[in-house]
Amino acid sequence: MICRRSDKELEKMHQANAIVLHILELLKTALEPGITTAELDRIAADSLKREGAKAAFLGYRGFPASLCVSVNDEVVHGIPSETKVLAEGDIVSLDLGSIVDGYYGDNAITAGVGAIPEQHERLLTVAERAMFKGIEAMEAGNHISDIGHAVQSHVECHGYSVVREYVGHGIGRALHEDPPVPNYVQAGRDPRLKKGMCLAIEPMVVTGESHVKTLADKWTVVTADGGFSAHFERSATITDSGPWILAEPKRVYSEGASIV
Ligand code: MG
Numbered sequence: 001m002i003c004r005r006s007d008k009e010l011e012k013m014h015q016a017n018a019i020v021l022h023i024l025e026l027l028k029t030a031l032e033p034g035i036t037t038a039e040l041d042r043i044a045a046d047s048l049k050r051e052g053a054k055a056a057f058l059g060y061r062g063f064p065a066s067l068c069v070s071v072n073d074e075v076v077h078g079i080p081s082e083t084k085v086l087a088e089g090d091i092v093s094l095d096l097g098s099i100v101d102g103y104y105g106d107n108a109i110t111a112g113v114g115a116i117p118e119q120h121e122r123l124l125t126v127a128e129r130a131m132f133k134g135i136e137a138m139e140a141g142n143h144i145s146d147i148g149h150a151v152q153s154h155v156e157c158h159g160y161s162v163v164r165e166y167v168g169h170g171i172g173r174a175l176h177e178d179p180p181v182p183n184y185v186q187a188g189r190d191p192r193l194k195k196g197m198c199l200a201i202e203p204m205v206v207t208g209e210s211h212v213k214t215l216a217d218k219w220t221v222v223t224a225d226g227g228f229s230a231h232f233e234r235s236a237t238i239t240d241s242g243p244w245i246l247a248e249p250k251r252v253y254s255e256g257a258s259i260v
Contacts, residue, residue, distance in 0.1 A: 002170060002178050004196030009103060010237055013172065013198060013246050016053060016098045016105030017235050021247035023047040024094055027067075028111045033088045037069040041080035044096055056097030056104055056175050063219065068095040068108075075204050075212050075221040075229040076166055088114035091124065093231040097175055104175050106200045107247055108233035119207075120228065123160065127205035127230035130154040134168075134183070134201040135236050138243035143190045144179055151203045152184040163204035163229075165212050166221065171200045171235050195238050198246070202233035 005013065026047060027040055044067040048055050055066035063077070070078035070093040071086065078093070086092060095108035110124055133150040147168075155162050168181030179191050183203040206212075208227025215222060223229055236245045244250055 002191060002197055003172050004194060005172055005198055005237065006196070009172070010196070010198075010244075010246070012101050012103035013105065013235065013237070014250070016100040016103050017107060017247035018105075019048070019051045019053045019100065020096045020098045020105040020107045023051070024096055024107060024109045027094050028109065031086065031092055031111055031113045033086060033114055035086050036082055037071070037078065037080040037084040037086070038082045040069055040094065041065045041067045048098055051098075053098040053100050053105075056099050056106065057095075060097075060175060066096070069093070070095070070220070070229070070231065072228055073223045073226050075163055075206065075223060076231055077219045077221050079217055079219050086113045089116050089120075091116060091120050091228060091230065093229070095231065095233065102173060104171050104173070104235075105246070106171055106175060106233060106235050108202060108231050110230040110232060123205065123207060123228060123230050126155060126158045126160060127203060128232045130162075130183075130203045130205060131201055131232040131234060134203065135234060135243050135245060138193060138199065138201075138236055138238050140193055140195050140238050140240070142193045144181055144193070145185050145190045146193075147199070147201060148182045148185045151201075155183075155203065155205050160205050160207060161210035163206060163210055163212055166204055168200050168202045168233070170198060172198050193238050195240060198235060198237045200233055200235045202231065204229060204231045
Protein backbone atom coordinates (compact mmCIF):
# COMPACT_ATOMS: atom_id res chain seq x y z
CA MET A 1 0.00 0.00 0.00
CA ILE A 2 1.34 3.42 -0.95
CA CYS A 3 0.32 6.19 1.45
CA ARG A 4 -0.32 9.77 0.44
CA ARG A 5 0.26 12.51 2.99
CA SER A 6 -1.87 15.51 3.87
CA ASP A 7 -0.45 19.04 4.01
CA LYS A 8 -0.40 18.78 7.81
CA GLU A 9 1.57 15.53 7.65
CA LEU A 10 3.93 16.99 5.05
CA GLU A 11 4.69 19.85 7.42
CA LYS A 12 5.86 17.30 10.02
CA MET A 13 7.95 15.54 7.40
CA HIS A 14 9.43 18.87 6.39
CA GLN A 15 10.49 19.42 10.01
CA ALA A 16 11.98 15.92 10.30
CA ASN A 17 13.90 16.23 7.03
CA ALA A 18 15.08 19.82 7.53
CA ILE A 19 16.62 18.80 10.87
CA VAL A 20 18.46 15.90 9.21
CA LEU A 21 19.87 17.94 6.34
CA HIS A 22 20.96 20.67 8.74
CA ILE A 23 22.84 18.10 10.84
CA LEU A 24 24.42 16.54 7.74
CA GLU A 25 25.76 19.98 6.75
CA LEU A 26 27.16 20.33 10.26
CA LEU A 27 28.80 16.89 10.04
CA LYS A 28 30.33 17.81 6.68
CA THR A 29 32.26 20.61 8.39
CA ALA A 30 33.51 18.08 10.97
CA LEU A 31 35.10 15.84 8.31
CA GLU A 32 38.75 16.46 9.17
CA PRO A 33 41.66 14.02 9.14
CA GLY A 34 41.93 12.34 12.56
CA ILE A 35 38.25 12.37 13.51
CA THR A 36 36.73 8.96 14.25
CA THR A 37 33.43 7.83 12.79
CA ALA A 38 32.17 7.33 16.37
CA GLU A 39 32.75 11.04 17.03
CA LEU A 40 30.60 11.86 14.00
CA ASP A 41 27.86 9.64 15.41
CA ARG A 42 28.02 11.46 18.75
CA ILE A 43 27.65 14.82 16.99
CA ALA A 44 24.64 13.46 15.08
CA ALA A 45 23.00 11.99 18.19
CA ASP A 46 23.56 15.16 20.27
CA SER A 47 22.26 17.36 17.44
CA LEU A 48 19.08 15.31 17.00
CA LYS A 49 18.42 15.57 20.72
CA ARG A 50 19.01 19.32 20.71
CA GLU A 51 16.54 19.68 17.82
CA GLY A 52 13.92 17.67 19.70
CA ALA A 53 13.98 14.79 17.19
CA LYS A 54 14.45 11.06 17.76
CA ALA A 55 17.13 9.03 15.98
CA ALA A 56 15.40 6.85 13.38
CA PHE A 57 18.29 4.43 12.81
CA LEU A 58 19.29 3.70 16.42
CA GLY A 59 17.92 0.25 17.21
CA TYR A 60 16.36 -0.14 13.76
CA ARG A 61 16.62 -3.91 13.21
CA GLY A 62 19.34 -3.71 15.85
CA PHE A 63 21.51 -1.03 14.20
CA PRO A 64 23.73 0.25 17.03
CA ALA A 65 24.09 3.96 16.13
CA SER A 66 22.23 7.10 15.05
CA LEU A 67 24.35 7.69 11.93
CA CYS A 68 25.58 5.42 9.15
CA VAL A 69 29.15 6.29 8.13
CA SER A 70 30.45 4.51 5.01
CA VAL A 71 34.01 5.25 3.88
CA ASN A 72 35.53 4.80 0.39
CA ASP A 73 34.53 1.29 -0.82
CA GLU A 74 31.78 1.08 1.82
CA VAL A 75 28.42 1.69 0.15
CA VAL A 76 25.90 2.02 2.99
CA HIS A 77 25.22 1.04 6.62
CA GLY A 78 28.75 1.55 7.95
CA ILE A 79 28.74 1.28 11.75
CA PRO A 80 30.48 4.18 13.53
CA SER A 81 33.60 3.04 15.39
CA GLU A 82 36.08 4.49 17.88
CA THR A 83 38.88 2.85 15.91
CA LYS A 84 37.89 4.07 12.45
CA VAL A 85 39.93 7.23 11.90
CA LEU A 86 39.31 9.36 8.81
CA ALA A 87 42.26 10.34 6.64
CA GLU A 88 42.88 13.07 4.07
CA GLY A 89 41.43 12.04 0.72
CA ASP A 90 38.75 9.67 2.08
CA ILE A 91 35.21 9.97 0.75
CA VAL A 92 32.58 9.54 3.44
CA SER A 93 28.88 8.81 3.06
CA LEU A 94 26.79 10.10 5.96
CA ASP A 95 23.23 8.78 6.20
CA LEU A 96 20.92 10.06 8.95
CA GLY A 97 17.29 9.52 9.90
CA SER A 98 15.03 11.36 12.35
CA ILE A 99 11.53 11.10 13.80
CA VAL A 100 9.43 14.17 14.63
CA ASP A 101 5.94 13.55 16.07
CA GLY A 102 5.91 10.09 14.47
CA TYR A 103 7.02 11.25 11.01
CA TYR A 104 10.34 10.29 9.49
CA GLY A 105 13.17 12.14 7.80
CA ASP A 106 15.91 10.34 5.84
CA ASN A 107 18.72 12.02 3.89
CA ALA A 108 22.35 11.28 3.01
CA ILE A 109 25.36 13.09 1.61
CA THR A 110 28.85 12.03 0.56
CA ALA A 111 31.78 14.39 1.10
CA GLY A 112 35.56 14.35 1.11
CA VAL A 113 38.01 14.58 3.99
CA GLY A 114 40.34 17.48 3.19
CA ALA A 115 41.52 17.49 -0.43
CA ILE A 116 40.28 14.54 -2.47
CA PRO A 117 41.49 13.27 -5.86
CA GLU A 118 39.78 14.73 -8.91
CA GLN A 119 38.23 11.37 -9.85
CA HIS A 120 36.50 11.28 -6.46
CA GLU A 121 35.14 14.80 -6.99
CA ARG A 122 33.71 13.60 -10.29
CA LEU A 123 32.10 10.55 -8.68
CA LEU A 124 30.45 12.74 -6.03
CA THR A 125 29.20 15.23 -8.62
CA VAL A 126 27.69 12.51 -10.83
CA ALA A 127 26.06 10.70 -7.88
CA GLU A 128 24.50 13.87 -6.46
CA ARG A 129 23.27 14.97 -9.86
CA ALA A 130 21.79 11.49 -10.45
CA MET A 131 19.78 11.91 -7.24
CA PHE A 132 18.44 15.28 -8.43
CA LYS A 133 17.60 13.73 -11.82
CA GLY A 134 15.57 11.10 -9.98
CA ILE A 135 13.78 13.75 -7.95
CA GLU A 136 13.02 15.74 -11.12
CA ALA A 137 11.16 12.65 -12.39
CA MET A 138 8.78 12.83 -9.40
CA GLU A 139 5.88 14.30 -11.35
CA ALA A 140 2.27 13.20 -10.86
CA GLY A 141 1.37 10.77 -13.64
CA ASN A 142 4.92 9.47 -14.06
CA HIS A 143 5.84 5.96 -12.94
CA ILE A 144 8.34 4.72 -10.34
CA SER A 145 10.43 3.42 -13.25
CA ASP A 146 10.81 6.99 -14.58
CA ILE A 147 12.85 7.74 -11.46
CA GLY A 148 15.05 4.67 -11.98
CA HIS A 149 15.48 5.47 -15.63
CA ALA A 150 16.56 9.05 -14.89
CA VAL A 151 19.08 7.93 -12.27
CA GLN A 152 20.47 4.96 -14.18
CA SER A 153 20.94 6.77 -17.48
CA HIS A 154 22.77 9.68 -15.85
CA VAL A 155 25.08 7.34 -13.91
CA GLU A 156 25.83 4.93 -16.74
CA CYS A 157 26.40 7.71 -19.30
CA HIS A 158 29.19 8.89 -17.00
CA GLY A 159 30.79 5.44 -16.83
CA TYR A 160 29.67 4.42 -13.34
CA SER A 161 27.28 1.74 -12.06
CA VAL A 162 24.24 1.86 -9.78
CA VAL A 163 23.89 -0.63 -6.95
CA ARG A 164 20.94 -3.01 -7.42
CA GLU A 165 20.72 -4.73 -4.05
CA TYR A 166 19.64 -1.58 -2.19
CA VAL A 167 16.98 0.83 -3.36
CA GLY A 168 15.07 3.95 -2.34
CA HIS A 169 11.71 3.68 -0.60
CA GLY A 170 8.50 5.27 0.47
CA ILE A 171 8.76 7.16 3.76
CA GLY A 172 6.30 8.67 6.21
CA ARG A 173 5.04 7.07 9.42
CA ALA A 174 7.79 4.45 9.05
CA LEU A 175 11.36 4.70 7.83
CA HIS A 176 10.79 2.27 4.99
CA GLU A 177 7.36 2.18 3.38
CA ASP A 178 5.99 1.00 0.09
CA PRO A 179 6.96 1.38 -2.73
CA PRO A 180 10.56 0.32 -3.30
CA VAL A 181 12.28 2.86 -5.59
CA PRO A 182 15.02 1.15 -7.62
CA ASN A 183 17.78 3.29 -9.08
CA TYR A 184 17.48 1.34 -12.32
CA VAL A 185 14.68 0.26 -14.62
CA GLN A 186 13.11 -2.93 -13.35
CA ALA A 187 10.44 -4.99 -15.05
CA GLY A 188 7.20 -5.69 -13.20
CA ARG A 189 5.11 -3.67 -10.79
CA ASP A 190 5.42 0.00 -11.66
CA PRO A 191 3.06 2.24 -9.67
CA ARG A 192 2.05 5.62 -10.99
CA LEU A 193 3.13 8.65 -8.96
CA LYS A 194 0.43 10.70 -7.26
CA LYS A 195 0.30 13.92 -5.27
CA GLY A 196 1.21 13.42 -1.61
CA MET A 197 3.35 10.31 -2.08
CA CYS A 198 6.67 10.63 -0.23
CA LEU A 199 9.76 8.88 -1.54
CA ALA A 200 13.39 8.70 -0.42
CA ILE A 201 15.49 8.89 -3.59
CA GLU A 202 18.91 7.46 -2.82
CA PRO A 203 21.24 6.34 -5.59
CA MET A 204 24.35 4.40 -4.57
CA VAL A 205 26.88 5.01 -7.35
CA VAL A 206 30.05 2.95 -7.70
CA THR A 207 33.14 3.22 -9.87
CA GLY A 208 33.34 -0.47 -10.78
CA GLU A 209 30.85 -3.32 -11.01
CA SER A 210 27.52 -2.85 -9.26
CA HIS A 211 27.83 -5.92 -7.02
CA VAL A 212 28.10 -5.48 -3.28
CA LYS A 213 28.67 -7.70 -0.26
CA THR A 214 28.00 -7.39 3.46
CA LEU A 215 30.86 -7.57 5.97
CA ALA A 216 31.00 -9.90 8.98
CA ASP A 217 29.51 -7.15 11.19
CA LYS A 218 26.27 -7.96 9.30
CA TRP A 219 25.71 -4.28 8.42
CA THR A 220 28.51 -2.69 6.44
CA VAL A 221 27.88 -3.05 2.72
CA VAL A 222 31.00 -2.77 0.52
CA THR A 223 31.61 -2.98 -3.22
CA ALA A 224 32.55 -6.54 -4.19
CA ASP A 225 35.43 -5.35 -6.39
CA GLY A 226 36.81 -2.67 -4.05
CA GLY A 227 35.56 0.22 -6.22
CA PHE A 228 34.69 3.54 -4.59
CA SER A 229 31.11 4.42 -3.74
CA ALA A 230 29.03 7.59 -3.28
CA HIS A 231 25.51 7.83 -1.82
CA PHE A 232 23.16 10.79 -1.83
CA GLU A 233 19.60 10.81 -0.55
CA ARG A 234 16.69 13.21 -0.19
CA SER A 235 13.15 12.52 0.89
CA ALA A 236 10.74 14.32 -1.42
CA THR A 237 7.02 14.51 -2.17
CA ILE A 238 4.92 15.08 -5.25
CA THR A 239 2.93 18.33 -5.36
CA ASP A 240 0.72 19.92 -8.00
CA SER A 241 3.62 22.15 -8.93
CA GLY A 242 6.33 19.47 -9.04
CA PRO A 243 8.53 17.69 -6.51
CA TRP A 244 9.20 19.19 -3.11
CA ILE A 245 12.46 18.18 -1.43
CA LEU A 246 11.12 17.91 2.08
CA ALA A 247 14.28 19.20 3.78
CA GLU A 248 13.92 22.48 1.89
CA PRO A 249 11.42 25.29 2.35
CA LYS A 250 8.35 24.54 0.26
CA ARG A 251 9.43 25.40 -3.25
CA VAL A 252 9.08 24.09 -6.75
CA TYR A 253 12.07 22.01 -7.77
CA SER A 254 13.48 22.68 -11.20
CA GLU A 255 16.69 22.10 -13.13
CA GLY A 256 18.81 21.12 -10.18
CA ALA A 257 17.94 24.13 -8.10
CA SER A 258 15.15 25.22 -5.82
CA ILE A 259 13.23 28.20 -7.16
CA VAL A 260 10.32 30.04 -5.61
MG1 MG B 1 16.80 5.82 2.97
